[in-house]
Every structure is written in structure tokens, then in C-alpha cells.
Amino acid sequence: MELVFLGTGAGVPTTARNVTAIALTLWPERPEAWLFDCGEATQHRLQQARTSGGARVRARQLRRIFLTHLHGDHLFGLPGLLGSRSFQGAVDPVTVYGPEGIRRYLEWTLEVSRTHLTYPLEIIEIRNAGVIHRDDRYEVRADWLDHTLPSLGYRVVERDRPGRLRTDRLRALGIPPGPLYGALKRGRPVPRPGGGMVHPRDVLDPPTPGRVLTVLGDTRPCAGAASLARGADVLVHEATFGSDRADLAPAFGHSTAADAARTARDAGARALILTHISARYDKDGAQRLLEEARAVFPDTVMAFDLWSYPIPASPAARAT
Numbered sequence: 372m373e374l375v376f377l378g379t380g381a382g383v384p385t386t387a388r389n390v391t392a393i394a395l396t397l398w399p400e401r402p403e404a405w406l407f408d409c410g411e412a413t414q415h416r417l418q419q420a421r422t423s424g425g426a427r428v429r430a431r432q433l434r435r436i437f438l439t440h441l442h443g444d445h446l447f448g449l450p451g452l453l454g455s456r457s458f459q460g461a462v463d464p465v466t467v468y469g470p471e472g473i474r475r476y477l478e479w480t481l482e483v484s485r486t487h488l489t490y491p492l493e494i495i496e497i498r499n500a501g502v503i504h505r506d507d508r509y510e511v512r513a514d515w516l517d518h519t520l521p522s523l524g525y526r527v528v529e530r531d532r533p534g535r536l537r538t539d540r541l542r543a544l545g546i547p548p549g550p551l552y553g554a555l556k557r558g559r560p561v562p563r564p565g566g567g568m569v570h571p572r573d574v575l576d577p578p579t580p581g582r583v584l585t586v587l588g589d590t591r592p593c594a595g596a597a598s599l600a601r602g603a604d605v606l607v608h609e610a611t612f613g614s615d616r617a618d619l620a621p622a623f624g625h626s627t628a629a630d631a632a633r634t635a636r637d638a639g640a641r642a643l644i645l646t647h648i649s650a651r652y653d654k655d656g657a658q659r660l661l662e663e664a665r666a667v668f669p670d671t672v673m674a675f676d677l678w679s680y681p682i683p684a685s686p687a688a689r690a691t
């Protein structure tokens with residue numbers, strides 16, 4: 372699981388920071404990637420970006436696209452990306468999630484440009500906060516934020532992985548290899564030869580806790596942000612402004628770097644990544660934003676375009 376930052380600017384692109392998009396790779400567990408927002412020229416950034424292992428994230432690997440809101444700097448790259456995915460011969464379906472309006476936008480742009488997709492496209496308009504996706508490994512919850520348009524944040528929760536079977540203990544208990552091993556691994560007690568039961572906790576190492584990743588759309592500090600960020604291993608939060616323009620943040624529905632840091636601190640997040648930085652801040656300006664956030668929440672880093680960030684294992688996992 373790795374985040375690849377494709378665009379980390381706010382509003383308008385600059386040569387240093389493109390408009391918002393973040394890829395999330397799920398390999399090695401799964402040969403697919405997800406995308407959060409898709410600002411203009413996201414597909415160009417995808418061609419340039421590499422994971423920490425040097426791999427490319429290809430458009431055809433993108434299977435789920437989570438849009439936080441319908442402002443153009445989060446959205447205008449999507450029809451082009453979906454079209455290019457067809458040119459690459461993709462056949463795997465894509466599901467796009469976003470606030471109401473995303474269906475009209477996509478169906479209209481694809482229709483008038485006669486963009487024919489080679490794969491099924493599913494569009495899910497989110498009307499209520501709650502779980503929007505669940506499979507055997509991940510659960511994604513969405514909640515409403517506080518911006519000038521309906522804006523969503525997403526919380527990706529990886530399921531805990533069952534611990535390793537201790538074959539030495541199984542052998543000592545007289546359990547023969549075979550279906551009983553599988554049953555124990557799935558959490559079911561099995562009968563022991565000679566009487567009694569063997570419980571999974573007796574023969575399994577402790578489970579590996581799943582990771583929690585929270586990616587927020589544009590927002591003022593709010594209850595939705597706090598709820599989505601609670602105990603997250605990584606919180607990705609906008610920091611459009613610094614303390615020098617703290618007056619502008621609430622007026623435009625945004626947060627300052629210190630606002631983001633307070634949300635991370637109060638939610639008990641482990642790490643904070645700042646993104647969506649206003650074009651008014653150059654390299655030194657962005658450094659000031661980072662310092663303002665670190666004064667509140669030391670475990671803060673500043674995202675930049677084409678940066679990849681492997682999501683570390685949860686602390687309990689490291690302890691075992």
C-alpha cells in the first residue's frame with residue numbers, strides 16, 4: 372500500500388504543483404490501484420510517477436476512483452483519463468464515486484466527445500455518509516466535510532490479517548495437516564483427537580492489524596474530518612493557506628496548515644501529510660506551512676508532486 376502524489380496544488384496548476392490527484396497502490400496484495408481526485412493532466416503525471424520500487428501506476432490498473440467534490444481542480448482530468456484507459460485496451464471495470472452531479476458530468480462529456488469505453492464504467496453518487504465499499508480486504512467509508520460545495524472525505528480501512536498457523540503447536544496437539552488447519556485459520560475451533568477442542572487462539576500468532584488511511588477533500592475544520600481521521604495511520608489533509616492568510620481559509624472553505632495539524636492531533640492520527648497548497652506559496656512558503664503544522668503536530672510531512680509514500684504497518688503489527 373503506497374500513496375503516489377500526482378498533484379499537490381490548489382486551484383490552478385503551477386510548474387511545481389499540478390492540481391489534485393493521489394494514487395493508492397494496493398500491490399503486492401492486489402494488482403490494482405485506486406485514485407483520489409483527478410485534476411487536469413493527472414494522466415500526464417501518471418506517466419511520470421513511480422512508486423518507491425520504481426513501478427509505474429498505469430491507467431488500466433485504476434479500478435476505483437474516489438472524487439471528493441466537483442470543483443474543476445479535482446475533476447477536469449477524469450474524462451481524458453477514462454478515454455486513455457480505453458486506448459490502452461483496458462477491460463477491467465472502473466467504479467467512480469463522488470457527490471451528486473458526477474454522473475451528469477461524466478455521461479455528458481463522454482457522450483458529446485463520443486468517447487467509447489472498452490470497459491464497464493460504474494458511477495456511484497454518494498448521498499449519505501457511511502460505508503460505500505466493502506470487499507474481502509478493504510472497507511471504505513465516506514463522510515461529509517465543510518467546503519463551498521458538497522465535499523467528501525474517505526477512510527480506507529484494511530482488514531486485520533489472521534496470524535500465522537503455528538504448525539509446531541498443531542503437531543504437538545495431534546492435529547493432522549489438512550482441512551482442520553483451514554478451519555482454524557478461518558477462526559473456527561476444531562475437535563482434538565482424544566477429546567476436547569482446539570481454539571484458533573491456541574495455534575495462531577496474533578493477527579496483523581490492518582492499516583487505516585484517511586484522504587480528505589477540501590474542507591474547513593469540521594466534525595466529518597475529525598471522525599474520518601480518528602486513529603488513522605495516515606491522514607492526508609489539505610493545507611491551502613498558512614497563518615499569513617488565515618483570514619482567507621474559512622472564507623473560501625479551506626484549512627490552514629495549523630488547522631490540519633490540530634485535526635490530526637485531536638483525532639490521534641499517527642502521521643499527517645499536507646497537500647493542496649496554494650500557488651501563492653513557493654518552496655520557502657511551503658516550508659513555513661510545514662513548520663506551522665509541526666509546531667502543533669510533529670509527525671507532519673509536506674507532499675510534493677511525484678512523491679511516493681509507502682504506508683507503514685500499524686504499530687501493533689511492528690510489535691509482534
Ligand SMILES: [Zn+2]
Pocket residue numbers: 381382391442444445589647
Ligand atoms: Zn481544491
Ligand SMILES: [Zn+2]
Pocket residue numbers: 440442518589
Ligand atoms: Zn474545492
